[in-house]
Amino acid sequence: MKTFLKIASILTLGLFFVACNDDASSSKGFTKSGKAGSLTVIYSSAKPLVVGDNTIDISITEGGKAVSGAKVELKVSMPEMPGMPYMEEVKTMTASGDTYNGNVNFSMGGTWQVKIFIEKDGKKYKYSSSVIL
Numbered sequence: 249m250k251t252f253l254k255i256a257s258i259l260t261l262g263l264f265f266v267a268c269n270d271d272a273s274s275s276k277g278f279t280k281s282g283k284a285g286s287l288t289v290i291y292s293s294a295k296p297l298v299v300g301d302n303t304i305d306i307s308i309t310e311g312g313k314a315v316s317g318a319k320v321e322l323k324v325s326m327p328e329m330p331g332m333p334y335m336e337e338v339k340t341m342t343a344s345g346d347t348y349n350g351n352v353n354f355s356m357g358g359t360w361q362v363k364i365f366i367e368k369d370g371k372k373y374k375y376s377s378s379v380i381l
């Protein structure tokens with residue numbers, strides 16, 4: 249009977265962990281947002297950000313309306329550190345419907361500065377943010 253109880257409690261624990269893991273894997277990835285002048289910028293990734301390649305989706309709205317036809321650039325950088333030079337990567341995003349998408353590579357863990365440059369109707373906007381990997 250003792251053995252049965254042990255097995256039963258291990259199974260219960262197992263189910264508990266499975267449930268937790270399931271919860272973690274269905275997490276929504278990454279999303280951050282803020283303002284660039286009159287624009288609202290949301291950048292996100294379907295998966296949590298990782299060291300290496302990430303697919304970033306950017307959506308831009310003004311007064312609640314999607315901004316399409318803008319030129320959007322994503323720049324990630326990390327300041328110089330002891331024994332390591334300044335690093336940066338700049339990517340031009342590709343418009344796809346109402347969003348702008350592209351891949352960005354974070355070459356190492358740590359804090360990365362994120363800047364999104366938007367050019368729309370001859371006006372320039374800049375959104376500044378950061379992420380920690």
Ligand SMILES: [Cu+2]
Nearest residue numbers: 326329332358
């Ligand atoms: Cu670094």
